[in-house]
Amino acid sequence: xxxxxxxxxxxxxxxxxxxxxxxxxxxxxxxxxxxxxxxxxxxxxxxxxxxxxxxxxxxxxxxxxxxxxxxxxxxxxxxxxxxxxxxxxxxxxxxxxxxxxxxxxxxxxxxxxxxxxxxxxxxxxxxxxxxxxxxxxxxxxxxxxxxxxxxxxxxxxxxxxxxxxxxxxxxxxxxxxxxxxxxxxxxxxxxxxxxxxxxxxxxxxxxxxxxxxxxxxxxxxxxxxxxxxxxxxxxxxxxxxxx
Amino acid sequence: xxxxxxxxxxxxxxxxxxxxxxxxxxxxxxxxxxxxxxxxxxxxxxxxxxxxxxxxxxxxxxxxxxxxxxxxxxxxxxxxxxxxxxxxxxxxxxxxxxxxxxxxxxxxxxxxxxxxxxxxxxxxxxxxxxxxxxxxxxxxxxxxxxxxxxxxxxxxx
Numbered sequence: 569x570x571x572x573x574x575x576x577x578x579x580x581x582x583x584x585x586x587x588x589x590x591x592x593x594x595x596x597x598x599x600x601x602x603x604x605x606x607x608x609x610x611x612x613x614x615x616x617x618x619x620x621x622x623x624x625x626x627x628x629x630x631x632x633x634x635x636x637x638x639x640x641x642x643x644x645x646x647x648x649x650x651x652x653x654x655x656x657x658x659x660x661x662x663x664x665x666x667x668x669x670x671x672x673x674x675x676x677x678x679x680x681x682x683x684x685x686x687x688x689x690x691x692x693x694x695x696x697x698x699x700x701x702x703x704x705x706x707x708x709x710x711x712x713x714x715x716x717x718x719x720x721x722x723x724x725x726x727x728x729x730x731x732x733x734x735x736x737x738x739x740x741x742x743x744x745x746x747x748x749x750x751x752x753x754x755x756x757x758x759x760x761x762x763x764x765x766x767x768x769x770x771x772x773x774x775x776x777x778x779x780x781x782x783x784x785x786x787x788x789x790x791x792x793x794x795x796x797x798x799x800x801x802x803x804x805x806x807x808x809x810x811x
Numbered sequence: 812x813x814x815x816x817x818x819x820x821x822x823x824x825x826x827x828x829x830x831x832x833x834x835x836x837x838x839x840x841x842x843x844x845x846x847x848x849x850x851x852x853x854x855x856x857x858x859x860x861x862x863x864x865x866x867x868x869x870x871x872x873x874x875x876x877x878x879x880x881x882x883x884x885x886x887x888x889x890x891x892x893x894x895x896x897x898x899x900x901x902x903x904x905x906x907x908x909x910x911x912x913x914x915x916x917x918x919x920x921x922x923x924x925x926x927x928x929x930x931x932x933x934x935x936x937x938x939x940x941x942x943x944x945x946x947x948x949x950x951x952x953x954x955x956x957x958x959x960x961x962x963x964x965x966x967x968x
Contacts, residue, residue, distance in 0.1 A: 582845065625833050632836045649844035686839060697882050711883055721883070725875030728882050759838075761874060787825035797826040799835055805843040 576653045578616040582646040582672050585610045597630035604657045606665035609672045635803040644680040647803040682770045683801035689764035700731040729761040740765045746786045754806040768806035
């Protein structure tokens with residue numbers, strides 16, 4: 569299919585004007601990577617593929633990887649939401665950068681020299697379920713194996729979920745306090761009943777090692793009961809755009 | 812910092828995926844980042860469908876049934892003779908995620924299906940198909956939205 573429509577600009581994020589971009593050969597979404605500048609700020613844009621829609625798994629990974637590379641190399645960057653496409657470079661400058669230059673500079677200052685770490689803690693499911701059963705005879709009594717009726721299973725599941733919430737009410741605050749992190753963190757509501765915490769931290773890059781050690785220690789103390797997953801350093805995904 | 816990312820992989824008490832898995836990236840970046848205004852959101856419609864779906868799955872009765880199943884499954888190997896306390900203790904020691912792993916996490920799997928699904932055109936249900944198919948429109952939308960933008964500007968300012 570040939571088309572005369574503009575290829576458009578895929579926008580990865582916002583950086584300082586004059587920021588150095590290396591050209592990543594192994595990130596297809598970054599084809600034609602360039603800066604579109606307006607005064608002190610610039611957008612990192614590429615030319616998206618013309619022969620297929622965006623939104624593949626590989627596009628998501630590319631988006632994240634390019635931004636993560638920038639952040640790890642010390643560049644202050646405000647990630648755009650995945651999937652942002654504008655018609656052309658002029659539109660990027662005139663409609664994305666120019667009208668909110670002040671705000672973008674402000675936000676760049678906020679994230680400068682910092683990286684995001686994301687901590688997800690989840691109960692080891694089997695251990696947590698056994699804990700619940702040991703403490704709650706009423707729940708243990710509802711177990712029925714395969715021959716349990718629908719309503720009994722529903723009631724069992726509902727009580728188990730409720731019991732996990734109670735466990736979390738104790739475990740989550742304790743873990744959060746141990747991780748510290750000061751004011752720069754964003755808590756997400758649990759996505760599943762056996763989640764303990766899901767929280768993003770904005771950490772000064774030179775304090776990363778100390779933070780990672782705190783997470784390690786928290787994980788060590790909870791081994792076998794709560795599993796901790798640590799992601800980062802990444803761009804400040806959770807700390808931009810609140811205006 | 813790069814060296815920290817590598818060095819920590821030997822730490823056995825926490826999971827530290829490098830590079831990040833697709834599921835991690837989905838969770839990390841979807842719904843996040845700068846959004847400029849309504850007209851850019853047009854290009855994001857397909858993605859938002861995915862996240863909304865995931866939340867519905869999480870909130871449903873399905874969750875209860877999954878946990879009931881996981882809980883019921885526990886007594887299958889209890890019949891082997893070990894008492895509950897004993898099992899709890901051995902769990903804590905080996906720290907295994909165990910046989911019930913995988914009973915839960917449906918929502919995340921679902922998101923992964925959606926995201927990966929565009930390669931093989933899967934259409935197992937209406938919403939995932941929509942999510943994938945809406946993408947092609949988005950690029951056109953960007954330019955047509957630009958035209959619309961000029962008419963919207965009066966309201967916005």
